[in-house]
Every structure is written in structure tokens, then in C-alpha cells.
Amino acid sequence: MNDVTREVYRIVGETLRVPPAELRPDVLIRAIPNAESIKMLTVILKVERQFDIEIPDEATFGLATVGDFDELVQTLAAGRAAPIGR
């Protein structure tokens, strides 16, 4: 698990109130009880702020799992040199 993934999982876990031990790449986002739209927007805005990226609305279509979301963030963050842990 790299630093980006660690931060993504931390933000997802804290925002959606999922214990860290229960967050795995294959966990379905829609199966997380607190993953309604406003909470997911909160996750997205926190991740954008953390990595200084912008996640296009259309890029969220088809995201099924926590791993999918992490992969999207990894891709977008790859072009940035934003420090984490601000």
C-alpha cells in the first residue's frame, strides 16, 4: 500500500465511518451504508484537497469498488507532485 492509497483509505474510512480493517479494494461502494451522494461528494472534495487534483464528475461513472476509486485517484495524482499530510 503506497502513501496515496493509505490516504485515500483513511479519508474514505473516516468520512463513511468504516473501520480500517473492513476497507479492502474489493469492497463495493454502494454496499457501504453511509455512502450516499453527499458523503461521497465529501470524500471526493477531501481527496481533491489532499492531492491537489480535480476529479471530473464523469470520471466517477462506473466506480464500483473502493479499489476503483483508489485507482482513479492514483491516476490523477500521478501527474501532480502534491505533498500529502497537509
Added chain:
Amino acid sequence: MVIRHGVDIEVVSEVRRLLDLSARAKRRVFTAREVEDCEQAGDAERHYAGRFCAKEALFKALGRGWQGMGWTEAEVRMDSGGAPILVTRGRVKAMLDALDVRSVGLSISHTGDLAMASVILLCAPDGGRPAPPAPKRR
């Protein structure tokens, strides 16, 4: 006519916390016109929350969740009588067109720290087919 319905309810203070997260938050969810309207109105938080509910209710009426939807492609305005209306553009408008939506009804309500909205779409008789797929991920 085919009727499609969507409804949403949110906690006003939770919408405020969302918008306080970053400078980009408001323009990610609301159009410049909506921001101006909400800021000029008294109790902006309630107006933002009501508009958030309206967008979410529209997405539900379209048979979609939050994923892949352009939040600023659905704009809440007030008509000359003060009633809320939805103005759409881009992919959201394309979805309405694909369903042959003839009329969009919107109602927004607030009480205490809650806001809610209901959206009713009146579609042509053959407009009940599934909404077209949203664009693929980049």
C-alpha cells in the same frame, strides 16, 4: 404519459460542512447563478441545501445515483412567481431528451435543519426506457 419520480432529503448543516471543505466546493456542485442567488437570499445554507436536494432528486428520477452526473448541469432557478424550476444542460439534458421528458415538476421544502425536494418527470408514452449510459470513465 409515463411518470418518473425522485425525492431527496438532506441535513442542512451537512450541506454547509460540504461547502466549507474547500473553495472549489460550491462551484463543483452549484452554478455561478445558483451561488449568487443563494448568497443574496437570507439563510443561504437552507437555499444551498434545497438546491442540492433538487439535483439529487432529479438524478433519482432519471434512475441514476450520484456517479457520473454533472452537478452543475442541473440548475435551480425561480420563475416569475417564485416557484423553483430546473434548467438542464449537457449530459443531464441529453438524458431528459432521451426519455422524451415533456414536463419537469420541482418542489422544495425546508423544516428545521432539514431540506427536501421532489422531482416529477412527465415523459412521452414510450419514454420509460432506461436512461442512456453516462460517458465512460477517462
